[in-house]
Each structure stands twice: as structure tokens, then as C-alpha cells.
Amino acid sequence: MESGWEQNIIYFQPINIVQMIHKHLNDLTVRESQRLFDRASGIQDVTDTVSVILGDVKKKGDTALRQYTRQFDGVDIDEIEVDNNTIKAALDTVPPNLIKHLEVAAGNIRTFHRAQLGESQWFMESSPGIMLGQKTTPLAVVGAYVPGGRAAYPSTALMTVIPAKVAGVKQVVVCTPPGPEGVNPLTLAAARIAGADHIYQVGGVQAVGAMAYGTDSVLAVDKIVGPGNVYVTAAKMMVRNHCEIDFPAGPSEVLIIADDTAEPGFIAADMLAQAEHDPNAISVLVTTSADVAGKVKPSLLEMAKTAKRNEIIEQSLENTAILVADSIDDCIDFSNRFAPEHLEIMTADDDRVLKEITNAGSIFLGHYTPVSVGDYASGTNHVLPTAGYGRIYSGLNVDHFIKKSTIQKLSREGLAGLESTITSLAEAEGLHAHAEAVRKRLS
Numbered sequence: 001m002e003s004g005w006e007q008n009i010i011y012f013q014p015i016n017i018v019q020m021i022h023k024h025l026n027d028l029t030v031r032e033s034q035r036l037f038d039r040a041s042g043i044q045d046v047t048d049t050v051s052v053i054l055g056d057v058k059k060k061g062d063t064a065l066r067q068y069t070r071q072f073d074g075v076d077i078d079e080i081e082v083d084n085n086t087i088k089a090a091l092d093t094v095p096p097n098l099i100k101h102l103e104v105a106a107g108n109i110r111t112f113h114r115a116q117l118g119e120s121q122w123f124m125e126s127s128p129g130i131m132l133g134q135k136t137t138p139l140a141v142v143g144a145y146v147p148g149g150r151a152a153y154p155s156t157a158l159m160t161v162i163p164a165k166v167a168g169v170k171q172v173v174v175c176t177p178p179g180p181e182g183v184n185p186l187t188l189a190a191a192r193i194a195g196a197d198h199i200y201q202v203g204g205v206q207a208v209g210a211m212a213y214g215t216d217s218v219l220a221v222d223k224i225v226g227p228g229n230v231y232v233t234a235a236k237m238m239v240r241n242h243c244e245i246d247f248p249a250g251p252s253e254v255l256i257i258a259d260d261t262a263e264p265g266f267i268a269a270d271m272l273a274q275a276e277h278d279p280n281a282i283s284v285l286v287t288t289s290a291d292v293a294g295k296v297k298p299s300l301l302e303m304a305k306t307a308k309r310n311e312i313i314e315q316s317l318e319n320t321a322i323l324v325a326d327s328i329d330d331c332i333d334f335s336n337r338f339a340p341e342h343l344e345i346m347t348a349d350d351d352r353v354l355k356e357i358t359n360a361g362s363i364f365l366g367h368y369t370p371v372s373v374g375d376y377a378s379g380t381n382h383v384l385p386t387a388g389y390g391r392i393y394s395g396l397n398v399d400h401f402i403k404k405s406t407i408q409k410l411s412r413e414g415l416a417g418l419e420s421t422i423t424s425l426a427e428a429e430g431l432h433a434h435a436e437a438v439r440k441r442l443s
Contacts, residue, residue: 057209090185112379129414138168143211145226148177154190161194167401177203212239251280255340
């Protein structure tokens with residue numbers, strides 16, 4: 001989904017979009033492979049700037065928030081928290097049909113994330129007299145970052161706030177950049193529908209610092225979630241000694257696996273949708289059909305000519321690759337190495353391909369399941385790991401908002417059954433008091 005990286009530095013110089021990669025998978029050069037697989041975030045390039053801003057926020061609090069909002073957003077803010085009257089007025093100005101659609105999307109997101117919940121507490125008897133269990137507890141306060149930039153992203157407010165509320169988080173705060181007229185009314189409406197407890201009109205690095213450290217106006221949080229540009233991502237990484245984060249994120253990306261049953265026009269439309277995110281967005285097609293590949297490129301370029309975000313699309317299409325593979329297994333292997341944020345599968349046997357997928361943020365099966373459905377309304381989450389982080393991170397889900405405590409309860413019989421094992425291992429480690437704590441109960 002839209003990552004907020006549209007405010008980022010453009011790392012690639014614009015080139016003619018007909019020079020996008022289009023070749024057989026086996027013919028990729030080393031440089032082209034590096035371009036596809038080494039999707040660096042650029043965090044190292046901004047750490048000095050981010051560190052200064054975070055230090056100012058930690059030291060000066062609200063004063064720094066106002067200063068940086070004026071500097072970066074060109075907006076003078078008095079009250080940092082958006083008051084209820086402003087939120088109510090925003091709800092009144094948003095067209096009723098959009099409110100309805102936000103509520104439909106919110107309902108679907110809520111339903112899906114409720115299905116992710118497990119038992120809040122459970123026990124099992126592992127052997128006679130030994131009861132083991134687990135207790136799940138929601139985090140107390142969570143911060144959701146909702147990007148601003150070139151557009152408003154009410155869908156991200158839904159995606160970040162609703163799972164936290166479903167998990168049982170008591171206080172969910174939203175930070176989002178203001179425009180000249182304040183926070184976009186649609187974003188305010190979405191945050192309210194999602195159940196946000198506080199909404200702050202502050203964005204960028206300063207928002208991350210405010211949520212991590214707390215200020216007179218902004219609650220300090222236990223965890224910060226949500227996408228942002230390279231500065232926001234760097235800030236999230238740098239405050240982890242104060243609060244946890246969801247995962248690092250970079251420019252949005254899609255990889256499409258297709259065979260000769262796929263419709264080239266659908267593929268081109270989905271690659272175009274990805275390209276309109278921002279200049280660094282990445283779209284990759286890997287297909288067993290040279291015919292499909294050959295039809296996608298001209299279709300994509302033709303659509304790009306009349307697209308409303310043409311300037312952005314022409315830049316991001318330079319990050320596009322159309323690759324032909326010898327087999328569907330080669331497509332799967334490429335995808336698992338790429339670990340895409342979004343993976344679309346358009347093949348004759350989608351289920352077979354799905355079974356072999358090991359690394360992907362969110363997976364879209366079939367010819368009628370574009371990434372757009374997950375971005376907005378199906379109910380799955382669009383806050384996802386990018387840049388290959390799908391190898392080790394899950395997309396945003398209720399588990400990001402809870403912690404799990406293990407429980408044990410033993411009878412005398414149960415303790416006696418473990419006495420020899422515990423005392424032998426404790427004494428082998430030189431921790432004799434540990435062994436004695438067991439013997440004392442059984443003497």
C-alpha cells in the first residue's frame with residue numbers, strides 16, 4: 001500500500017521508461033539482479049538529520065513539534081491534539097457515501113483481525129502435576145503513524161488503529177501531518193471510525209519522537225506502527241530503546257507470478273497501480289509465457305500515457321521488470337528470493353503455487369484479486385514488510401499489539417518428577433541455590 005515514501009529522495013535518475021528490464025530470467029546481468037534484490041532503504045543517508053530532530057523533540061517537546069511542523073509542513077499549529085469539535089466538523093464535511101465506504105472497509109478489517117485472535121489464557125497438563133499455560137495481554141498504549149505527503153491515506157488509519165483495538169489496546173493515538181487547513185477531514189473521519197483515542201496533527205520524524213518520548217501534549221507509547229518515508233522509518237529504528245516498532249518499511253512493491261492463462265491487461269493494470277504510489281515503487285512480473293510478457297509491456301506503457309499520476313508513474317516504471325522464466329518452479333524460486341511486499345499469483349493452479357511460497361507480505365490469488373482489494377476493503381492489512389523483509393517479518397496483525405506470558409503451576413508430585421533433571425542441570429551450571437530451591441520443597 002501507499003508507504004509515504006513519496007516524500008523520499010529519488011535515488012534513481014529518470015530514464016526513458018521503455019528501458020525497463022524485459023528479458024529472460026536467466027539473462028539478468030549482475031547489476032540488474034542487484035537492482036532487483038538489493039532494495040536498500042537509504043536509512044543510512046538520513047540518520048544524522050533524524051538524530052538531530054529526535055534530540056530536539058526529546059529536549060524541547062511541544063516547542064520542537066511546532067517548530068518542525070512549521071519548517072517541514074509549512075503549517076503553524078497551536079493545539080497539537082485535534083479536538084473533538086474539529087473531528088465532528090470533519091465528519092460532517094465528508095460526503096456520506098465516503099463515510100459509508102469507510103465503515104464497510106472498517107467492518108471487513110475488524111472481522112478479519114478478530115479471526116486472528118487466539119485464547120486470552122489457556123492451560124495444558126504436560127505430565128502429571130505439571131500445568132503449563134499462556135496468558136495474552138494487550139499493550140497499554142500504541143501509536144499509529146498515518147502518512148500525509150502528496151495525498152491523504154485514510155485507509156492507513158483503518159489498517160493501523162483497528163487491529164490494535166481488536167487486540168484490546170486501551171489507548172491508540174494517531175499522528176498525521178497537517179495541511180494548510182489542518183488534518184485532511186477524510187483521515188480524521190477514518191481515525192474516528194477506527195476507534196482512535198487521540199489524533200495529533202504532527203508528522204515526520206518529530207511525530208515518531210513525540211510518540212516515543214512523550215511530550216506535554218502527546219502520550220508516550222509502547223509501540224509505533226505504520227508506514228512512512230525514509231526519515232520516518234529511520235526515526236522508528238532509532239527510538240527502539242524507548243518503544244518497539246512493527247518493522248522497517250521502504251518503497252511499495254508488487255511481484256506477479258503468471259502463466260499463459262493470465263490476462264495481460266489485468267497484469268498491466270496492476271503494475272500501473274503499483275507504479276502510481278511514488279517514484280521508487282517497484283513492479284515485477286515473472287512469467288512462463290513469453291507471449292504474456294510481450295503483451296504486458298506495450299499495454300502498460302499505453303496506460304501510463306493517460307494516467308493521472310503520470311509524472312510519478314514514468315519515474316517508477318524505471319524500476320519495473322518483466323521477466324520470462326523456463327518453468328513455474330523458477331518463478332516461485334525467484335519470488336521467494338525477492339520476498340515481495342505484495343505477491344499476485346495468476347496461474348492455472350494457484351493453490352499449487354501458494355503451497356511453495358515461503359516469503360511474502362500479503363498474497364493475492366487468482367485473476368480477480370488485485371492488490372487494491374487488500375489495500376482498501378477485503379479486510380487483510382496493507383501495512384506490510386518491504387525490501388525483502390518478508391523473509392523475517394509478518395505484515396501488521398493483532399500479534400503486533402499483544403504480549404504473551406507463560407504460566408506454570410506444579411503440584412508436589414509434579415515437582416518431584418522434575419527434581420533430578422533440575423538439580424543436575426543447575427549444579428552443572430554452578431547455580432547451586434537453584435537446585436536447593438527445589439530440594440527444600442521436597443525434603
